[in-house]
Amino acid sequence: MKPRRSRLFDIRKPLPSKTSTVLSISFFLLLLTGWSSITDTGLVSDFFLPRPMQVLQAAWGMYVDNGFLWDIAVSIYRVLVGFCLAAIIAVPLGLLMGSVQFFRSLLEPCLAFTRYMPATAFIPLLVLWLGIDDTQKFSVIFVGTFFTLALMVMVSTLTVPVALIEAAIMLGAKPVQLIFKVILPASKPAIFNDLRIVLGWAWTYIVIAEIVAASSGVGYVILNASRFMDTATIFVGIISIGLIGLISDLLFNVVGRRLFPYLQRARS
Structure with a gap:
């Protein structure tokens, strides 16, 4: 029987959920302790790196008194709309490119070429074409995510074992059935992760x-704070985005377990 300590470092072996939670929380506490130590000892001025308590006080004022929750809600709305528009087009397109060589040869070079263009470089043009309302924000997110997502979905589709496709062909499956009955179901977990x-x-x-x-929005709040050298408010904005990302990641994991329970059984 292996010692308990060695099990923590086994290759590709799942840990108990409680152990994983403790490890995750411990690392965050370690970062917080290091942050407090650096600021409390005066190694870095709080002008550049505010103390954790200063950030908490700024967060209380922003969330309770200044309506920061509204700015967060606006940013979430913009992200969801722009991301969903990109996903609605990119996922079917990536599936098609990964399934049919004709479309891969036709579209992949152009998408790969455009993927290397930074989305930030398009912002002046998008402002010129669309103005500064939410449509421009949706477009920035669309440009920044669509091309990469389409290529990632294509790669995920290409990982479907050829044996599955050949077996379906031998059973008389038509091209449309191959895509929607074989390739899509087999690649759904990878596409979901993309x-x-x-x-x-x-x-x-x-x-x-x-x-x-x-x-309005989190970026707008961060910009205003930078104009007044309010580093505590900037930290609140950055940490808030991190928390939103962490929550969305947890939601994806929960939904993924419901949609693909067989993956959990295979890992365990």
């Missing part, structure tokens, strides 16, 4: 879009 990853990238783009041209 959506989870790209959603995190969408938050980087919305902050940039709101910093450039906006009158």
Whole structure:
């Protein structure tokens, strides 16, 4: 029987849920302790790195008195709309490219070319074309996520074992049946994970879009704070985005367990 300590470092072996939770919380507490130690000892001025208590006080004022929850809600709305528009087009397109060589040869070079163009470079054009309202924010997120998501879905589709496809062909499956009855079901877990990853990238783009041209949202609050050198407020905005991302990740994990319970059984 293996010693308990060695089980923590076994390759590809799941840990008990309680152990995983304790490890995750412990690392956050370690970071918080290091942050407090650096600021309390005066190694870094609180002008550059505010104390945790200063950030908590700023957060209380922002959430309770200044309506920061509304700015968060506005940013979440913009992210969801832009990301959903990208996913609605990118997922079927990526599935098609991963299933049919004709579409992969036709579209992959163009998508790969565009993927390397930074979405921030399009912001002046999008402001010129669409103005500074929410449509421009949706477009920034769309440009920043669509091309990469389509290629990621294509790669996830290409990982479906050829043996499954050949077996379906031998059983008389037609091309449309191959895509929707074999390839899509086999690649759904990977595509779901692609959506989870790209959603995190969408938050980087919305902050940039709101910093450039906006009158509300988390990025707008961070920009205003930077003008007054209010580093505590900037930290609140950054940490709030991290918390939103963590919550969305947890929600994706919960939904993934419900949609793909067989993956959990296979891992255990």
